[in-house]
Amino acid sequence: MMISTKRLSLPTATKIAQGAIAECTKRGIQIAATVVDREGIVQVTLRDTIAAQITVPISRDKAYTAANFNSATSAMVDRADSPIGRQPHLIMSPGGLPIHVGGALVGAVGVSGAPSGITDEECAQAGINTVQDDLEMM
Numbered sequence: 001m002m003i004s005t006k007r008l009s010l011p012t013a014t015k016i017a018q019g020a021i022a023e024c025t026k027r028g029i030q031i032a033a034t035v036v037d038r039e040g041i042v043q044v045t046l047r048d049t050i051a052a053q054i055t056v057p058i059s060r061d062k063a064y065t066a067a068n069f070n071s072a073t074s075a076m077v078d079r080a081d082s083p084i085g086r087q088p089h090l091i092m093s094p095g096g097l098p099i100h101v102g103g104a105l106v107g108a109v110g111v112s113g114a115p116s117g118i119t120d121e122e123c124a125q126a127g128i129n130t131v132q133d134d135l136e137m138m
Contacts, residue, residue, distance in 0.1 A: 005038065008099065008107045012131050013043040016099070020111050020127030021048050024119070031113030031120070032059040033127060038105050040064040048113070055112040061089045062096030062110030062120070070098050070105050074121055095120030099128055101135045 008016075013035040020033035025048065032047040032055035040063070047056055065073050073096035079085045080092035094117030096110040109127050111120040 006101055006104060006106050007037060008035065008043060010043060012135070013107065014046075015131050016109050016127040017044050017046040018127070019130030020109060020123045021046055023126035024048070024111070024114060024123040027114075027119070027123075029114045029119065029123075030055075031111050031123060032056045033124070034059040034063045034110045035099075035107055035127075036060070036063040036067050036110075037107050038067060040067040040108070043107070051113045058091060058112035059095070059110040061091040062093075062112060063108045064096075064110070065090045065092060066096035066098045066108035066110060067105070072097050072121065073110075074117065093117045095124060097121065097124045097128060099135075106135070 016035050017033040024031045030048040030051035034045040035043050074094035076092035085092050099107040109124045111124040114120045
């Protein structure tokens with residue numbers, strides 16, 4: 001038996017990261033944005049010009065967490081100080097969102113660098129919004 005899965009193309013993943021950065025740039029915030037596939041493997045990472053270096057691994061880990069739990073990382077904050085929350089590469093604070101097409105998980109985006117995780121999440125959502133209509137047409 002074979003299973004077919006949908007995947008984000010590199011141009012689509014790049015548009016999501018660029019959309020997240022554009023939203024935070026409008027707010028005067030320098031960030032990094034990482035888009036991963038459904039397994040949590042990095043497809044693209046972009047870091048704005050003067051975003052701190054630490055934003056890169058944090059954005060990656062937020063995206064990885066959102067993909068592996070198929071959930072917004074903001075919904076997992078209460079699990080951060082638990083045995084599962086202390087596993088390597090899991091970040092259970094706002095800023096990571098799953099990406100769905102027709103209800104199916106196709107990837108996730110993570111953002112780091114804003115003064116608030118809620119702002120990180122808003123920028124991540126803006127990135128998804130840049131391609132959501134196109135994804136739903138597939």
